[in-house]
Amino acid sequence: MKLSTLLIAFLVVALIAFFAIVPPAFSQDGAATFKAKCSTCHGPEGQGKVGPAVKGTALAADQIADLLTKGNDAKKPPHKKPMASLSADDAKAVAAFVKTLK
Numbered sequence: 001m002k003l004s005t006l007l008i009a010f011l012v013v014a015l016i017a018f019f020a021i022v023p024p025a026f027s028q029d030g031a032a033t034f035k036a037k038c039s040t041c042h043g044p045e046g047q048g049k050v051g052p053a054v055k056g057t058a059l060a061a062d063q064i065a066d067l068l069t070k071g072n073d074a075k076k077p078p079h080k081k082p083m084a085s086l087s088a089d090d091a092k093a094v095a096a097f098v099k100t101l102k
């Protein structure tokens with residue numbers, strides 16, 4: 001076997017290993033989730049847009065995660081209902097991220 005073939009084989013294995021490990025870390029990245037699913041309404045810095053500001057919210061992180069995963073009938077849409085396509089881990093991560101916004 002040529003050295004270059006070995007090198008390519010090694011690179012392929014390394015790439016597969018990389019992508020096998022990285023996606024879960026990505027989907028729990030609160031900042032990325034916020035940007036993708038919340039910033040249209042709450043603004044990229046949580047300063048508020050269509051929805052109210054979430055930075056400096058009085059809610060605790062677990063209350064935010066609950067609001068997102070379970071919904072709250074007393075709230076206006078979209079938080080009346082659980083947010084679709086948001087796993088419990090994503091909700092926790094994004095809630096923790098919201099608490100970092102100041």
Ligand code: HEC
Pocket residue numbers: 033034037038039040041042050051052053054057058059064067068074075076077078079083086094095098
């Ligand atoms: C379609 C627009 C929209 C999207 C998308 C959205 N929100 Fe909201 N959000 C609102 C509105 C409107 C309210 C106010 C609801 C009310 O008070 O009845 C709100 C309220 C909240 C509150 C409560 C703030 C407080 O201090 O009481 C939090 C926390 C929150 N959103 C977090 C999020 C997070 C995190 C995401 C992304 C996973 C998200 N929202 C996505 C519109 C949106």
